[in-house]
Amino acid sequence: xxxxxxxxxxxxxxxxxxxxxxxxxxxxxxxxxxxxxxxxxxxxxxxxxxxxxxxxxxxxxxxxxxxxxxxxxxxxxxxxxxxxxxxxxxxxxxxxxxxxxxxxxxxxxxxxxxxxxxxxxxxxxxxxxxxxxxxxxxxxxxxxxxxxxxxxxxxxxxxxxxxxxxxxxxxxxxxxxxxxxxxxxxxxxxxxxxxxxxxxxxxxxxxxxxxxxxxxxxxxxxxxxxxxxxxxxxxxxxxxxxxxxxxxxxxxxxxxxxxxxxxxxxxxxxxxxxxxxxxxxxxxxxxxxxxxxxxxxxxxxxxxxxxxxxxxxxxxxxxxxx
Amino acid sequence: xxxxxxxxxxxxxxxxxxxxxxxxxxxxxxxxxxxxxxxxxxxxxxxxxxxxxxxxxxxxxxxxxxxxxxxxxxxxxxxxxxxxxxxxxxxxxxxxxxxxxxxxxxxxxxxxxxxxxxxxxxxxxxxxxxxxxxxxxxxxxxxxxxxxxxxxxxxxxxxxxxxxxxxxxxxxxxxxxxxxxxxxxxxxxxxxxxxxxxxxxxxxxxxxxxxxxxxxxxxxxxxxxxxxxxxxxxxxxxxxxxxxxxxxxxxxxxxxxxxxxxxxxxxxxxxxxxxxxxxxxxxxxxxxxxxxxxxxxxxxxxxxxxxxxxxxxxxxxxxxxxxxxxxxxxxxxxxxxxxxxxxxxxxxxxxxxxxxxxxxxxxxxxxxxxxxxxxxxxxxxxxxxxxxxxxxxxxxxxxxxxxxxxxxxxxxxxxxxxxxxxxxxxxxxxxxxxxxxxxxxxxxxxxxxxxxxxxxxxxxxxxxxxxxxxxxxxxxxxxxxxxxxxxxxxxxxxxxxxxxxxxxxxxxxxxxxxxxxxxxxxxxxxxxxxxxxxxxxxxxxxxxxxxxxxxxxxxxx
Numbered sequence: 001x002x003x004x005x006x007x008x009x010x011x012x013x014x015x016x017x018x019x020x021x022x023x024x025x026x027x028x029x030x031x032x033x034x035x036x037x038x039x040x041x042x043x044x045x046x047x048x049x050x051x052x053x054x055x056x057x058x059x060x061x062x063x064x065x066x067x068x069x070x071x072x073x074x075x076x077x078x079x080x081x082x083x084x085x086x087x088x089x090x091x092x093x094x095x096x097x098x099x100x101x102x103x104x105x106x107x108x109x110x111x112x113x114x115x116x117x118x119x120x121x122x123x124x125x126x127x128x129x130x131x132x133x134x135x136x137x138x139x140x141x142x143x144x145x146x147x148x149x150x151x152x153x154x155x156x157x158x159x160x161x162x163x164x165x166x167x168x169x170x171x172x173x174x175x176x177x178x179x180x181x182x183x184x185x186x187x188x189x190x191x192x193x194x195x196x197x198x199x200x201x202x203x204x205x206x207x208x209x210x211x212x213x214x215x216x217x218x219x220x221x222x223x224x225x226x227x228x229x230x231x232x233x234x235x236x237x238x239x240x241x242x243x244x245x246x247x248x249x250x251x252x253x254x255x256x257x258x259x260x261x262x263x264x265x266x267x268x269x270x271x272x273x274x275x276x277x278x279x280x281x282x283x284x285x286x287x288x289x290x291x292x293x294x295x296x297x298x299x300x301x302x303x304x305x306x307x308x309x310x311x312x313x314x315x316x317x318x319x320x321x322x
Numbered sequence: 323x324x325x326x327x328x329x330x331x332x333x334x335x336x337x338x339x340x341x342x343x344x345x346x347x348x349x350x351x352x353x354x355x356x357x358x359x360x361x362x363x364x365x366x367x368x369x370x371x372x373x374x375x376x377x378x379x380x381x382x383x384x385x386x387x388x389x390x391x392x393x394x395x396x397x398x399x400x401x402x403x404x405x406x407x408x409x410x411x412x413x414x415x416x417x418x419x420x421x422x423x424x425x426x427x428x429x430x431x432x433x434x435x436x437x438x439x440x441x442x443x444x445x446x447x448x449x450x451x452x453x454x455x456x457x458x459x460x461x462x463x464x465x466x467x468x469x470x471x472x473x474x475x476x477x478x479x480x481x482x483x484x485x486x487x488x489x490x491x492x493x494x495x496x497x498x499x500x501x502x503x504x505x506x507x508x509x510x511x512x513x514x515x516x517x518x519x520x521x522x523x524x525x526x527x528x529x530x531x532x533x534x535x536x537x538x539x540x541x542x543x544x545x546x547x548x549x550x551x552x553x554x555x556x557x558x559x560x561x562x563x564x565x566x567x568x569x570x571x572x573x574x575x576x577x578x579x580x581x582x583x584x585x586x587x588x589x590x591x592x593x594x595x596x597x598x599x600x601x602x603x604x605x606x607x608x609x610x611x612x613x614x615x616x617x618x619x620x621x622x623x624x625x626x627x628x629x630x631x632x633x634x635x636x637x638x639x640x641x642x643x644x645x646x647x648x649x650x651x652x653x654x655x656x657x658x659x660x661x662x663x664x665x666x667x668x669x670x671x672x673x674x675x676x677x678x679x680x681x682x683x684x685x686x687x688x689x690x691x692x693x694x695x696x697x698x699x700x701x702x703x704x705x706x707x708x709x710x711x712x713x714x715x716x717x718x719x720x721x722x723x724x725x726x727x728x729x730x731x732x733x734x735x736x737x738x739x740x741x742x743x744x745x746x747x748x749x750x751x752x753x754x755x756x757x758x759x760x761x762x763x764x765x766x767x768x769x770x771x772x773x774x775x776x777x778x779x780x781x782x783x784x785x786x787x788x789x790x791x792x793x794x795x796x797x798x799x800x801x802x803x804x805x806x807x808x809x810x811x812x813x814x815x816x817x818x819x820x821x822x823x824x825x826x827x828x829x830x831x832x833x834x835x836x837x838x839x840x841x842x843x844x845x846x847x848x849x850x851x852x853x854x855x856x857x858x859x860x861x862x863x864x865x866x867x868x869x870x871x872x873x874x875x876x877x878x879x
Contacts (some may be wrong), residue, residue, distance in 0.1 A: 122865055218424060225412045226411035226413055226443055227412070228442075234425050236430070239429050240429055299686055314428070316474070317478050
């Protein structure tokens with residue numbers, strides 16, 4: 001428990017630092033008053049506006065105000081859309097979440113069995129083929145793969161739609177496109193593109209860890225105890241590979257959240273990635289700062305979850321043994 | 323005479339390799355009966371573990387049995403399919419490994435692992451298996467077994483873990499138990515208890531036991547009969563007492579002779595110096611006429627290590643690893659430091675050489691003053707030139723990516739002890755001084771055996787012309803015959819060069835061979851520190867007496 005509390009504290013500090021960076025972005029882009037008022041506004045009016053916006057307060061007070069506002073979900077107004085930034089993120093977030101979930105689940109379902117299999121039968125033909133394919137998966141650029149998929153499945157075969165997000169329905173209070181066939185057919189290709197890269201990385205990691213663990217004494221002893229292979233591979237070996245694997249999965253999933261930009265662009269997916277591209281193009285500072293904090297939050301939360309999972313997996317962390 | 327339980331006949335084990343097959347075992351015959359412990363002894367590479375693995379059907383890839391038979395009560399195990407062999411493991415043959423720290427799955431509770439084995443091997447439902455598991459843990463001498471079922475392996479001490487391992491290996495009540503170095507990783511006092519446990523299980527259940535070990539002392543105290551192996555061949559066999567006291571083969575005689583005795587200090591470890599060539603003059607250069615006082619003195623020395631906090635707001639506790647009022651080593655003296663694992667002997671050794679800083683107290687060198695004052699770069703450099711260390715593991719203490727001559731030349735160059743053009747010649751002479759050919763410098767560490775590597779480590783330590791040498795378990799990773807050579811070399815160097823030495827070891831017999839004085843440590847304290855002969859012949863402290871009594875003796879009692 002102590003371990004998790006300490007991690008929670010660290011996470012809070014990290015988030016405060018991220019918020020500081022987000023806050024400082026505003027300080028570097030010039031006087032906000034200048035961009036708010038016209039040329040003929042008098043100096044007195046400008047000063048009054050400055051005062052009313054709190055820009056004359058000490059910088060720490062301004063930072064604290066920014067943090068308090070952010071905690072309440074208030075990141076200001078987007079310059080280019082003239083809308084609440086948090087509202088815009090709330091609009092886009094579900095689309096990204098469902099894409100990440102779909103690709104994450106797909107890659108785990110494929111990577112874990114394939115990783116175990118290639119770890120056990122590393123010389124077999126099937127295993128060698130899987131390994132060769134995983135290299136392709138890791139090295140092929142996502143935009144190229146996306147365009148190829150569109151060419152094959154949308155243009156030639158005309159099976160799947162080539163862009164956009166499909167029908168959205170609400171099931172049990174969750175709005176998502178994954179509950180309809182139309183929505184699923186739209187999500188399938190972008191999810192596959194995102195999945196392929198992660199699949200390669202996670203599969204290779206599980207395989208390498210399996211090879212390592214299968215050489216250990218406790219696995220040899222498990223054979224000597226007369227346990228059947230299945231039990232040794234799935235119960236004894238797999239669990240011992242999980243700590244590094246969970247770390248990698250946590251980082252992979254969070255980077256999907258933050259940086260699925262190219263894939264979203266290729267498939268015209270209305271998610272966070274396209275929002276970020278727009279914000280960069282328009283120098284939309286409130287939007288960029290909010291995005292920065294959002295990415296920080298995703299990474300921090302996923303690291304916290306990873307830490308919690310460590311504790312579940314490994315009793316030595318729980319008991320603070322070395 | 324009871325019937326033979328397991329017999330190997332003309333057993334041949336081969337490891338195919340693209341440069342030609344390597345035969346690990348050629349034509350080995352062995353018999354094991356119920357209720358007896360058969361010892362299988364040999365040095366590393368003798369093929370003794372390979373035989374155990376072959377009987378178990380767990381030869382490491384790509385090894386295979388290439389001839390002969392292994393019979394278990396008349397059934398040839400070599401003809402069995404993998405599936406049939408798998409059914410024998412645990413049920414008919416059990417096995418325990420050397421290191422109890424790594425033989426248990428760290429992520430499963432001890433109870434779960436044992437219940438898993440029992441449920442599987444005996445076709446019992448989990449609830450009954452758990453009950454039986456608690457009984458079994460109790461049976462191998464784990465106190466409070468029922469509540470310790472829910473604990474993880476890391477919560478057990480080494481000896482307790484090996485008991486758990488034994489319970490696991492016995493879960494299916496096998497007929498044959500193969501124990502591969504079951505006590506090598508344990509302290510002597512614990513070693514005896516574990517061996518006694520194996521002995522009693524063997525008798526109670528009329529179990530056949532194959533005890534694989536490199537340690538003649540373990541064999542002498544435990545085995546009924548012994549097979550001596552070398553290079554995959556049987557050298558000699560017979561009842562244990564006969565093989566140990568009247569060995570017929572030269573190899574067995576040498577093996578037994580090489581074992582240092584705990585009973586006396588032997589002359590062959592201190593044969594007179596033969597060659598004091600040019601290199602010895604170089605090694606002795608730059609040392610002033612030395613006084614005869616103490617070289618290094620520790621006073622009121624303590625070392626605390628932080629332990630983990632118990633709660634979020636709690637303070638981190640400390641664990642006092644070393645707490646001694648004082649200890650000094652005279653110039654030219656060898657001080658032996660013995661103790662069990664966790665006694666703080668290595669930490670104390672490291673503090674005496676400045677590798678670890680004490681929490682309180684002081685270490686003072688005659689030539690350099692108090693360690694705490696050695697602050698400037700130049701003084702630190704001078705101290706480190708005079709104080710050198712030889713570590714336990716010669717495999718990890720040499721940089722595998724550096725050639726041996728570079729390893730030896732680096733410290734000479736760093737301390738500017740010789741002209742650049744002289745260094746290659748000096749390195750060659752150093753290698754010859756420790757018993758290696760000068761040409762060995764062109765090779766990399768992995769091309770040498772363990773003993774040769776330890777010689778390289780010694781040469782490296784000598785290359786800066788040290789005055790004080792810390793030897794931290796320098797022979798523990800080596801075979802006995804090589805260990806004897808290593809001790810002789812260290813003793814000879816010490817005499818020729820007048821080295822002061824701190825010799826840290828868990829092996830009481832080895833320490834007796836080399837030390838002038840011996841300090842016995844227990845839980846961070848020195849319980850007894852006297853002249854070596856006096857301490858061994860008439861120990862005054864109870865703990866020293868216990869250590870001496872439990873140490874296995876190759877010669878029997």
